[in-house]
């Protein structure tokens with residue numbers, strides 16, 4: 001039920017007006033001065049305040065200013081026996097909603113009260129709807145955030161699983177993928193690339209040899225030189241990796257960069273002989289890290305060649321086999337940044 005407060009120092013006025021208000025079906029309280037009104041208002045706000053202006057100690061205008069500080073939405077109707085321009089201006093400044101002159105005419109009074117009660121109801125309803133909408137929006141945002149988090153988590157566990165599968169299959173390269181992933185991320189960081197690129201090259205590195213699970217393990221661990229058919233089978237791993245991952249729900253750059261990780265800047269790589277800009281930035285970074293890591297690691301068919309030889313290989317082929325700026329960053333990372341390979345499995349942050 002709508003609540004109305006009438007403030008007037010004249011008892012008869014309070015009695016008459018409150019009777020009109022109650023007959024309209026509204027709850028009505030009365031106060032004989034502004035202090036009493038303020039006290040009532042502080043205990044329990046009203047929908048409509050009807051106040052006389054000329055009252056001893058605190059005028060209706062002063063009361064209205066105080067009420068506005070407590071409740072900006074209350075509808076205020078002011079009553080006065082002596083309407084002056086100054087009073088009218090102050091009433092407007094204090095955001096009075098209506099203005100009635102004394103003597104009060106019943107029909108006019110009832111009409112004004114009804115209108116203000118109605119306005120207050122609309123305003124309350126509007127406020128309620130806005131609040132409800134905000135809550136709904138917040139709920140929706142929370143839901144999206146939760147689902148996104150779940151999706152990212154499931155993608156991350158897929159990556160970890162894939163990374164482990166390759167290592168079980170090919171223990172000779174145990175740690176190779178993690179070292180390449182971590183080194184690629186460091187090269188990207190050294191180049192000042194975005195966090196998305198840094199995160200994506202780490203992920204691509206962690207699983208880039210997934211296609212090796214289609215290569216017979218005798219070939220993977222063969223100590224001597226591979227025959228041509230064996231070598232071709234080994235080379236098929238980048239395309240096999242791409243095919244395995246292209247239907248998995250992961251960012252497409254992951255499968256694509258894996259497809260490209262044995263291409264070379266000048267088009268001399270495999271399987272598609274892509275060159276320059278046809279190769280993604282992620283794959284350019286990965287191929288450099290892959291070569292340095294592979295050359296510095298022991299293989300069944302040869303011992304480690306050492307870091308100096310590996311870096312010399314990058315230096316000698318910067319701008320031909322390898323992208324020049326990636327090569328430069330890689331050389332600086334090792335020579336100036338004293339980078340050392342690291343085979344930790346860092347938390348996977350999935351760029352969406």
Ligand SMILES: [Fe+2]
Nearest residue numbers: 208209261262
């Ligand atoms: Fe590879």
